[in-house]
Amino acid sequence: MSSDTTDTTDTRAEEETTAADVLRERDIDPVTMQVIGGELDTIAQEMAYKLIRSSYSSIIRESEDMGAGIFTTDCRELCESDSTPMHVGSLIGYLQGMYDTFEERGVSREDAINEGDVFIHNHPHYGASHSPDIAVAVPIFYEGEHIAWAANTAHHLDIGSATPGLAVDLEDMYAEGSLFRATKVYSEGERVEEIWNFIRDNVRTPREVIGDLQAQVSSCNVGKERYLALVEKYGLDEIQATGEALMDYAEALLRNEIRKIPDGTYYAEDYLDDDGRNRGERLKIAAEVIVEGSDITVDMSKSADQTPTGYNIPFxxxxxxxxxxTIRSILMDTFVRDEYLPQNSGTFAPVHPKARPGCMFNPTPPTSAFARINQVDKMSDLIIKALAEAIPDKVCAGTCGQVYFVSYGGTNDAGEYWVYLEVNEGSYGGRPGADGLDAVDALVHNTKNRPVEDIELSHPMRVERYALREDGHGAGRHRGGIGIVRESRFLTDAVMTMEGDGNTYKPHGLFGGTDGTHGDLKHVTADGEVIDLNSKESGYKFAANDRVLIKTASGGGYGDPHERSAEQVYEDYLDGLLDEERALDAYDVVITDGDLDTAATAERRDDHS
Structure with a gap:
């Protein structure tokens, strides 16, 4: 299913079409559209809450590494939950991958899809975001007709890959673990026990994986019930017509924003650490953004070739x-807009992703594509950087375009596996009106922190330090956000796989702001020896009482540091975010014996202006 582009909805290329025009053309009452749109959004949110509250593993229950929504039968998104962005838009690819599977197997959709069926799907070359993200899809039937899908996807603790939980240094996709293509776990309402038994027998954490899958099924069934209730309330024709209007409306809103960007080609590039096997061989990542009227193309084709490991990204x-x-977030930020902004496939239509087959952003089978989150983080960062000169008031400086996503595992006294997945937060870059956010996850995955108490109750680990970094950030009129430092001790022997990046580069500054700080990863042995680790490690061993020390990146600064008030710099000093030397070097702010020297600061800044 490899491709160099994708576009799952019809585009509206008319330059003068506005959101109001859409309502007139559709002959739909805007109040009715917003009411039904709100009810659809509520369905997606309820699906998400059901999954979160019913799940077994902390990666879903606490981190909320999941997404849910309702989709048309031709794979368009009607609504999405406010959870992990990568997990909602991806469901379009999952459903299309299922349809491609049916076609390859010579089975018609009518024969393959029946009322009461429940499908699972996670194949990275058939639309999945990556194989640990297993989707559950439930067809919605009304009066015998297949009218929609209720679907969700969530990251699972383990799928039986080469190393517990996560995997990086893999030979091909077959080493990723259990791959499912449009596999029924319920057939016309009957549980397919052979598949459930297969999953149970081929993962390290069967209780959590089976429990999470069943929670996903329950979530989809809630979505199905709520959508059918909506159909009964308004009628099928009204619901389907409103769904089309909502998508056209969202498309028109985004096109209007794209038209405000000057036409042209914008470009940014950087280099990732390595592929997890070939150390020291950095990987080019390049984003070319082409704006033409109300359409925007993002082409990743100039990025490095696909890697021989699992460090690739499904297109x-x-x-x-x-x-x-990323484009939607830049141009249609719901926080700063007053009007109703539907989140659906309409916002995808004016955006055209491209990547040549065989590059790391569009790998060809049987290449593995298990470890992909850092690359998409960095891609998002570079898209924003490329557009910075064109729309400076809508972008931020370099974010934690890398993340330390890690799995820890081991066995207990009974020989049973425990696996823990941890997302270590980074930070955002400074932005036009404010400092970067501290200790937050990257925007495209938006996962949450797991409480220390819960970690220590559930796993043989102790979190000995968890705080903001105190060794630098990007200086600017608006400083970069501060990353975290986390130090954890293992109470038993353990194995770690780290899917990280950013040991060798820093988040960029913008408009005179300085770069942030890079990440860092260390193994501290029980006797105090400190061992530097790579940003990617596969099956790395720790002994009991060893510690792992993680520092995530701090964001880049936005604007000239001399334009930051001395009082703000002093407040950061009081908060322990920089010392006297850093205040002087980065901001020309003089702090003596813990006090702000305003006169000396003014004189120094005058000399350096």
């Missing part, structure tokens, strides 16, 4: 979804 389900979401 459908990850590359395209990250591009869709």
């Amino acid at each position: 459908h389900g990850s590359t395209d979804v990250c591009i869709y979401f």
